[in-house]
Amino acid sequence: MEDSDESLLPVWRANLVVLTQEVGAATRLARMMTFSASYLKLMLSGQREFSEEFVRGVEAVAGLPAGWMNTAHQVSEIPANAREAIDNEMPLARFRGTAHPARKKTVLRPPEPIFGQPGSARRAEEESFDAETHRRQAHFRKVRDLAVQDVRRFERHLSQPPVELAVLRAKVEDVIAAADLEDTVHADLAGRLEQIEKHRHLLMRHVEKLQALLVKLGETE
Structure with missing residues (x-):
């Protein structure tokens, strides 16, 4: 894991906890990210580390502003569109990356086909x-x-x-x-x-x- 990832990991984890405080929200967000709910709960509890790739994926999938996860937030600061996306399990992008700490670029797929995609x-x-x-x-x-x-x-x-x-x-x-x-x-x-x-x-x-x-x-x- 890069040094920047290590310093931001507590903030990312705290924001994940904020995003998943509602009953069932962790399970819904896990499905939106194409992850198992049990694995996401290990991240929330601090038993698994995760990468910036995963964090940027959460922002894209939930419709959060770019970089939103890098600053600590309260529940009241969750944007309405992101809250609605998680409540209704309606991903705004498709995440095809990994949560494991690794130095590689995020792989995201929007709901609509990308121009030039085979x-x-x-x-x-x-x-x-x-x-x-x-x-x-x-x-x-x-x-x-x-x-x-x-x-x-x-x-x-x-x-x-x-x-x-x-x-x-x-x-x-x-x-x-x-x-x-x-x-x-x-x-x-x-x-x-x-x-x-x-x-x-x-x-x-x-x-x-x-x-x-x-x-x-x-x-x-």
Whole structure:
């Protein structure tokens, strides 16, 4: 690592911590940088050093001004566009460099093809990006469909309980008729039956709404 890198490393690390203070921000930034979240967390904790190449990549990918990482900042000083890019995991450039300390130039690829870039290389990069997008969409649909299946099973359980509510009501009413009950006890038993029926219908509506919302997710893509 160059001397300049060694002197700025604490500032870079502090700014990385500032950028990733929000819950999940470290994972999102790692994916934006095409790094594993666990490796980035080692950088944040001081267990791994990293190069200026990586720092300049963070600036480009997050849309930070050039050299922003070289000065210590507070959370309130993060530019709005950079905060939005990290919150929504929307990289403003593609990083193809390394985090390991090394004396070589940063390798960045903007989202759009570079003028003069060979067609085959451009297509390979676009296909890689499309494949990752497809993988994420497929994973989302898989976990969504599993959730919908469980919601439907729960709905069937509610609509077909082991004991029908009408049968339950009749048996409790038989008990009321057979016993010499005080008015307060009679009213309490009848009221419990009414509340069970009322809340069962309410629960069914919530389950149906939950199912409809889950099915709708991702279908407009």
